[in-house]
Amino acid sequence: MKTDAQIKQDVIDQLKWQNDVDETQIGVTVKDGLVTLSGLVFSYPIKLAVEDAVKKVAGVKAIAEDIKVGYLSEQNKTDTEIANSAVNAIEWNASVPNDRLLVEVENGWITLSGTLEYAYQRDAAKRTVEYLTGVKGVTNNITLKQVIDPKDVQEQIKNAFERSALIDAQGISIETSDHAVKLKGRVRSIIEKEEAQKAAFNAPGVYAVQNELKVVS
Template structure:
């Protein structure tokens, strides 16, 4: 099992490896496998990239991000400009039913709400909004429309895990209760844990996933 110091060193090396991240702007603290990121970055995409980089590191059990986003004068946008940019980006993305999503912007903080048919549509809306200049934070409250759960949803998820090169299907147990899926077992990184959760959300009829997977070395 990795020590906190070993995890910290690996995190710092992973941040340094990312071409769009200046690791000198980010503070890293590790306690019992939980990583805390601090610092100030000049756009939201860098914050997301830093957090995603940490999730790839083996031994990281949880991430507590406290990075702030402060845009320079040349990149500051009004709430109206940010809102218009998000609307336009949604229109260009075929995975997003823009007519079903409401956008609220206050001082660069984004709230997405509404109801969509699939979880991937909710995730796509968040990913697109993350790339808009001026965005400081995103609260994704979009809900998934109630759907009839197929009887073979458990089998579909299990098969999807077996197809994935990033997931150890044999170490994960899938339990389905109505439209809720519960995952238990073990994974080797929080990136694998998140990947397992994302796959479960893609199953038809699923709109709640309880991810109880444990991260082990």
């Protein structure tokens, strides 16, 4: 099992490996496998890239981040400009029914609301706007509404796990109740834990996933 010092060094090395990340901007501390990130980056996509890079490091059990986003002066956008860009981007995304969504922007932070049928549509809406210039963060308040049999949901999630090359289906138990899913068991990495959650969210009729999977390295 890796020590915290080894995990920290691996995290730093992984950040150095990322072409779009300046590791000197990021502070890293590790305690009992929990990685805390801090610092200032110059775009929201870079912040996401840092988080994704750290998730790939073996031994990382959880991530707490306090990375701030500050844009260079020529990249600053007004809230109105960001809102217009977000609305246009959503309209061009065929995966998202744009007539059911509301976009609000305050101090560069986008809040999405409305009602959709599928989790993949909700996720697509968020991904569509989070890489726009001037965006400092995204809150996804889109709700889901669909009627389906919980037993069917459980079966579809199980099948999705078994199809995935990233998920060990044997180590995960699935509980369903109404539109909620609870995942229990053990996984090998944060990436596997998140992939399991994504697969569960993509099942029709799933509005919430309680992810109780434990990362065991």
